[in-house]
Amino acid sequence: MMNATDSQRPGQAGVEQREQPPIKRHAALMDRTYRFQRHIYDATRKHYLLGRSLLIERLQPPHEGTALEVGAGTASNLILAAELYPTARLYGVDISSMMLATARTKIEHRGLSDRIRLQLADATRLDGLSFFNVGQFDRIFFSYSLSMIPDWRAALDCALTHLKPGGELHIVDFGDMSELPRIAKSGLRMWLRWFHVTPRDELRGAIASMALGDDHSCAFESLWSGYAFHAVIKKRASH
Numbered sequence: 001m002m003n004a005t006d007s008q009r010p011g012q013a014g015v016e017q018r019e020q021p022p023i024k025r026h027a028a029l030m031d032r033t034y035r036f037q038r039h040i041y042d043a044t045r046k047h048y049l050l051g052r053s054l055l056i057e058r059l060q061p062p063h064e065g066t067a068l069e070v071g072a073g074t075a076s077n078l079i080l081a082a083e084l085y086p087t088a089r090l091y092g093v094d095i096s097s098m099m100l101a102t103a104r105t106k107i108e109h110r111g112l113s114d115r116i117r118l119q120l121a122d123a124t125r126l127d128g129l130s131f132f133n134v135g136q137f138d139r140i141f142f143s144y145s146l147s148m149i150p151d152w153r154a155a156l157d158c159a160l161t162h163l164k165p166g167g168e169l170h171i172v173d174f175g176d177m178s179e180l181p182r183i184a185k186s187g188l189r190m191w192l193r194w195f196h197v198t199p200r201d202e203l204r205g206a207i208a209s210m211a212l213g214d215d216h217s218c219a220f221e222s223l224w225s226g227y228a229f230h231a232v233i234k235k236r237a238s239h
Contacts, residue, residue, distance in 0.1 A: 023095075023122045026150055030096035033196060049144045051228045055172040056080050058230070061088045065138035068092065070123050070159055071145025075103035078116050091132050093121040123155035128162050136162055141170040147197045153206060160210070166237035171207075172230050174199035179225035207231050 056077055061067045064087045069078055072092025081090055094100050100118055107116050119131040123145070128134045140159045146152045156169075163169055174192070176199065177185040189199065200206075204220055210233055211218040220231045 022150065023125070027095045027097075027122070030099070030148075030196075033096075035098050051172040051223055051230055052077055052143050053080065054223075055141060055143055055170050055230060056084060058232070059085070059139050059141065059168075059170060061085055061139045063087050064089070066091065066134055067139040067141070068128070068134075068137045068159075068162070070126070070140065070142050070155065071095075071148070072103060072118060073099050073143075073145075075106050075116065075118070077141070077143050078103075079106065079110055079112060082110075082112050082115050088115075089134075090116045091119070091128075091134065091137070092116065093119045093123070093126065093131070095120070095122050123149050124151050124158050126158050126162055136164040136167070138164055138167045139170065140167070142173065143171075144173050144197075146171060146203065147173050147192075147199050152200055152203070156206070156210075160216070160233070160235065163235045165235055167235050169233040169235075170230070171203075171232075172228060173203070175222055175226040175229040176201045176204075177226045180227065204229070204231075207233060 059067060059081060065085075066089045067081060067085075069081075069090075069092040072078055072094045073096075075092060078090050078092050081088065092103070094103070097120055100120055103118055107113055107118070117132055121127075121131060128137065140163055142155075142159070146155065149155045159169055174197070177188065180188070192199070207218050207220060210216045215236050216233050217236070218231065218233045220229060222229050
């Protein structure tokens with residue numbers, strides 16, 4: 001008599017039990033993607049991740065304020081922020097342990113370990129209190145990370161809950177590229193898919209909808225013919 005498992009191919013039994021949850025699968029994917037790329041990331045990305053320095057310049061955290069980057073990568077943005085805002089307390093989270101290893105090395109070499117703190121975490125499961133003993137932040141920013149976060153809407157919602165009243169959430173990322181030549185747009189998007197990047201064409205509408213109530217206001221700026229955008233969501237100050 002044939003058992004139920006006899007009809008399964010070798011290695012097929014127990015697949016459901018061994019399958020990783022989505023967050024762990026995404027973490028593993030990011031670690032595979034950046035295992036070697038992290039060593040050349042800063043040298044290569046500066047040529048096409050445009051607008052990152054603009055975002056940092058516009059952060060303007062208050063004196064001795066707090067700023068959190070979601071998807072901190074190699075910590076280049078946090079290091080620049082530390083240079084521009086010497087009194088700010090800076091924090092970063094990333095789902096890739098590989099990227100954070102590079103980030104920690106860079107921060108240590110710059111002598112900024114006392115000013116920048118990092119945590120391995122998924123963007124949809126932030127916990128500022130347990131990670132950094134900070135419940136809410138004056139500034140939170142995403143720099144070309146929402147286009148790599150599968151549940152980017154949940155990541156935005158989570159970030160907003162960690163934003164102080166009167167605080168600002170800044171985003172820079174790939175835009176809809178609507179003003180670019182069609183062949184350039186299709187070619188660029190095809191190339192980005194190799195790096196697991198998906199421009200969020202719905203993001204502008206999602207940001208606008210957040211400003212419909214009384215709790216938030218927003219501003220959206222298209223950059224370089226729609227290649228990228230910079231957006232700011234401001235949380236209403238409490239009375």
